[in-house]
Amino acid sequence: MDKFRMIFQFFQSNQESFMNGICGIMALASTQMYSAFDFNCPCLPHYNLAYGLGILLVPPFILFLLGFVLNNNISMLAEEWRRPQGQRGKDPAVLRYMFCSMAQRAMIAPVVWVSVTLLDGKCITCAFCTLVPVETLGNASHPRLSQGEVQRVLARIPCKEIYNGQQLIANEVAVRYLRCISQALGWCFVLLMTTLAFLVRSLRPCFSQAAFLKSRYWSHYIDIERKLFDETCAEHARSFAKVCIQQFFEGMSTDLVAARCHLPRKAPADAGEAAEKLLGITDWGTMNMALKSWHRCKPPLHLHPPALSTGNGWAGEGQPPTHPSEPRRETAAYYSWV
Amino acid sequence: MDRFRMIFQYFQSSSESVMNGICGLLALASVKMYTSFDFSCPCLPQYNMAYGLGIMLVPPIILFLCGLILNRQSLVMLEEWRRPQGRRKKDQAVIRYMCSSIMQRAMVAPVVWIIVTLLDGKCLICAFSGSMDPEKFVGFANVSTVQVQQLLAKVPCKDDELMRNSASRKAVSRYLRCWSQALGWSILLILIIAAFLARWLRPCFNQATLLQAHHWSNYIDIEQKIFEETCCEHSRLFAHKCILHFFESMRQEIKLHSFSLPKEGEGAEGEEDLLRGITDQDQVNKLLKMWYYEKPPLDVSQATPM
Numbered sequence: 001m002d003k004f005r006m007i008f009q010f011f012q013s014n015q016e017s018f019m020n021g022i023c024g025i026m027a028l029a030s031t032q033m034y035s036a037f038d039f040n041c042p043c044l045p046h047y048n049l050a051y052g053l054g055i056l057l058v059p060p061f062i063l064f065l066l067g068f069v070l071n072n073n074i075s076m077l078a079e080e081w082r083r084p085q086g087q088r089g090k091d092p093a094v095l096r097y098m099f100c101s102m103a104q105r106a107m108i109a110p111v112v113w114v115s116v117t118l119l120d121g122k123c124i125t126c127a128f129c130t131l132v133p134v135e136t137l138g139n140a141s142h143p144r145l146s147q148g149e150v151q152r153v154l155a156r157i158p159c160k161e162i163y164n165g166q167q168l169i170a171n172e173v174a175v176r177y178l179r180c181i182s183q184a185l186g187w188c189f190v191l192l193m194t195t196l197a198f199l200v201r202s203l204r205p206c207f208s209q210a211a212f213l214k215s216r217y218w219s220h221y222i223d224i225e226r227k228l229f230d231e232t233c234a235e236h237a238r239s240f241a242k243v244c245i246q247q248f249f250e251g252m253s254t255d256l257v258a259a260r261c262h263l264p265r266k267a268p269a270d271a272g273e274a275a276e277k278l279l280g281i282t283d284w285g286t287m288n289m290a291l292k293s294w295h296r297c298k299p300p301l302h303l304h305p306p307a308l309s310t311g312n313g314w315a316g317e318g319q320p321p322t323h324p325s326e327p328r329r330e331t332a333a334y335y336s337w338v
Numbered sequence: 339m340d341r342f343r344m345i346f347q348y349f350q351s352s353s354e355s356v357m358n359g360i361c362g363l364l365a366l367a368s369v370k371m372y373t374s375f376d377f378s379c380p381c382l383p384q385y386n387m388a389y390g391l392g393i394m395l396v397p398p399i400i401l402f403l404c405g406l407i408l409n410r411q412s413l414v415m416l417e418e419w420r421r422p423q424g425r426r427k428k429d430q431a432v433i434r435y436m437c438s439s440i441m442q443r444a445m446v447a448p449v450v451w452i453i454v455t456l457l458d459g460k461c462l463i464c465a466f467s468g469s470m471d472p473e474k475f476v477g478f479a480n481v482s483t484v485q486v487q488q489l490l491a492k493v494p495c496k497d498d499e500l501m502r503n504s505a506s507r508k509a510v511s512r513y514l515r516c517w518s519q520a521l522g523w524s525i526l527l528i529l530i531i532a533a534f535l536a537r538w539l540r541p542c543f544n545q546a547t548l549l550q551a552h553h554w555s556n557y558i559d560i561e562q563k564i565f566e567e568t569c570c571e572h573s574r575l576f577a578h579k580c581i582l583h584f585f586e587s588m589r590q591e592i593k594l595h596s597f598s599l600p601k602e603g604e605g606a607e608g609e610e611d612l613l614r615g616i617t618d619q620d621q622v623n624k625l626l627k628m629w630y631y632e633k634p635p636l637d638v639s640q641a642t643p644m
Contacts, residue, residue, distance in 0.1 A: 079630075086632030119375065137382070172498060173381075180380035180389050187396045194403045201407055205416040217569055225577035229629065232581055239612040240622070301619030 019105055022070055026109040030063055034116050041126035041158040045151045048158075052127025056117050060110030067106025073098060073223065080222055094222070097215035104200075111193050118186030121179035122158070128178060129157040137177060138169030240303065246279070248299045252290045253280030353410065353559050357443055360408050364447040368401055372454050379464035379494035383487045386494070390465025394455050398448030405444030411555075412440050414562050432558070435551035449529060456522030459515035460494070467493040470510055477506025579638040587634070588625050589615035 042051050068074050077098045080090070117123050130151050132138075145153070145168070153165035157174045165171075204212060257280075281287055380389055406412050415436040418428070455461045470493075472478035472486045481489065492498050493510045501507045540548065592615060616622055 083633065084631050087635040088633045121376070121378070170499070172495070176378055176380050176495065177382065177385075179378045180382075180385055183378065184389065184392060187392065187400075191396055191400050194400045194407070198403045198407050201413065202416055205413060206420045209417060209420070217573060220570065221573040221577060224574050225580065228574075228577045229581050232585070233626075235612055236614070236616065236622075240617070243613065243617075301622075303613070303617035305617075 019071065019073075023067070023105045023108050026063065026067060026070070027112045030059075030109045030113045031116055033059070034113060034120070039122045039126075041122070043156045043159040043162065045130060045148075045155045048129060048155055049127050052123045052125075056114065056123045056127070060113045063109040063113060064106050067109055068102065071102050071105065073102060076223060076226055077102065079226075091215075091218060093211060093215045094218045097212070098219045101219075115186055115190050115193075118182050118189060121182040124182035124185065125175060125178040126158045128181075129174065130154045132157070132169065132174045132177060134169050137173050139167055240301075243303050244299060244301070247304060248294070249279040249281060249290065251299070252293060253286065256286055256289065353563070354556075357409055357411060361405065361443045361446050364401060364405055364408070365450045368397075368447045368451045369454055371397070372451060372458075377460050377464075379460070381492045381495040381498060383468055383491040386468050386491055387465050390461045390463075394452065394461045394465070398451050401447040401451055402444050405447055406440065409440055409443060411436060411559060414559050415440060417562075418558055429551075429554060431547060431551045432554045435548070436555045436558075439555075453522050453526050456518050456525065459518040462518035462521075463511055463514040464494045466514055467491065467510060470514075475506045475509050477504055477509075576636075576638065580634055580636070583638055584629070584634045585614045585616070585625075588621075588628065592616070592621055 037055075039055065042048060077095065080098070081095055083090075132154055134150065134154070150168070153163075153168055154174075156163045156165065157171060157178075160171055163171050281290055375393075377393065379386060415433060418436070419433050421428075468487060468491050470478075470490055472481070472490065478486050478489060489500070490510070492501050493507050495501060496507075616625055
């Protein structure tokens with residue numbers, strides 16, 4: 001548990017490390033998905049190719065899209081791309097950098113799926129079993145079958161239990177041949193991807209290092225700025241809510257006092273903090289009224305400046321909150337809480 | 339648990355340690371990859387050699403490239419190599435030192451793969467069973483040339499119907515495995531002796547130059563890391579100032595457009611400070627809209643201190 005927490009903390013310490021962590025988890029998830037998936041070749045002439053190639057190509061596409069979805073920065077990229085220029089210029093190099101770094105990370109899980117699939121060999125065996133060269137690998141002296149029959153027999157190669165063409169071509173020979181081709185393709189694919197990654201990574205410092213440093217700084221800046229803005233807004237919302245609710249309670253107690261025509265009871269000088277926190281609501285009936293009013297008639301999203309408090313707890317929702325200095329209800333003015 | 343944490347911290351303490359850690363992980367990954375890879379010799383005369391040698395030589399190239407990609411220092415070295423001279427001279431010895439240390443670390447995983455392959459023997463049996471001299475083995479001696487090629491090619495496949503209980507197949511297989519293991523152990527011995535000699539004889543040649551190169555390569559690496567951290571710190575402060583400046587300018591705009599009485603000197607509560615003068619729904623909506631439609635310019639030189 002502690003080990004897991006430490007690894008988790010290490011990855012969270014830095015946004016890039018975090019994204020690399022997600023990338024690694026998706027690659028592991030893709031191998032796990034493949035081994036958990038129950039591959040079931042249909043062993044029918046026209047369906048094998050579609051099934052085999054489908055399993056080879058559709059899950060990588062899904063994993064690629066998932067890589068984008070799980071990446072927090074995609075909404076940041078979209079926002080930066082679509083925002084109006086305003087007073088701040090837009091740098092296409094920064095957008096390109098963000099997109100490239102996201103696409104590179106999203107590519108890893110699909111590449112792992114394709115490599116594992118090819119190295120395992122089941123998909124290619126299923127997809128291309130009807131194309132096995134019977135003349136070279138099979139029994140040339142076997143009585144001639146029609147083309148359709150041959151296709152049907154060959155299509156059953158991946159399904160050993162129902163294979164009936166042992167005289168035409170031995171099942172093991174065909175499977176070994178197809179698996180060898182699949183593994184060769186797999187290793188070539190991995191070599192190609194690794195070479196591409198190596199070239200991309202090593203050619204960059206040779207050509208555009210200054211531009212790269214600039215793009216990296218500003219893309220990081222946009223990310224931090226968005227987070228800080230969200231934090232500032234959250235702080236603001238908290239203060240807004242606190243003052244709004246405080247003013248609601250104050251307004252409530254003032255209105256009730258006005259309605260009952262009591263003289264405002266001045267709190268004794270040494271009442272202490274607890275009395276202040278009661279905000280003037282000190283009995284069961286008043287509290288119930290406050291709760292009912294909170295539900296039925298929430299206060300408008302408009303804070304009064306503290307000096308001009310006018311006990312406006314009952315203001316309806318339709319009040320246009322434009323000029324805070326306007327007095328609202330004259331009846332309440334006599335019992336200002338000041 | 340404590341031991342794991344200590345190991346983790348040790349590896350993170352210096353970038354050389356991190357690289358050694360990655361090197362070790364790649365070597366383990368290479369062994370794991372070999373054991374989980376389902377080796378399946380085609381047992382066909384034209385394909386055996388290509389498959390066997392391919393499995394022995396292509397994954398090491400991939401592992402070597404991975405070792406270069408995953409090593410942060412290779413980027414640092416390339417940057418140092420390609421940077422314009424400017425006001426800081428370039429020392430070729432440092433670049434050479436970095437290059438050689440990167441190459442050495444990247445070579446570990448491929449060598450591990452090749453040695454494991456040779457010690458296991460399957461690849462060599464698959465690649466060279468067709469090149470055996472049939473006269474040496476009883477079962478293949480009196481067979482026609484074409485057929486003998488087919489039979490020899492099937493030696494790596496134990497489960498093939500022709501080869502299932504063939505004593506000659508086992509003989510060829512044992513012979514090739516013996517050669518393969520001898521080759522594997524010899525390569526391992528040669529490499530370890532070479533590493534031993536290199537490490538022990540190094541202090542006899544150019545020790546001072548070596549110390550300098552080591553120091554400055556370490557320096558370049560640390561300088562790069564600290565520069566990145568400083569940029570991060572700077573962008574955080576920049577963003578903070580920019581946002582505060584934005585809120586402040588919104589507050590001033592609101593003051594200009596509304597006719598509220600000035601509130602200074604009223605002893606505003608602590609919360610009022612955090613509200614920054616934005617106190618109703620319309621003002622908040624306006625602020626959020628401005629944030630999207632007109633982000634503030636990237637210039638905090640006019641920002642008033644808060």
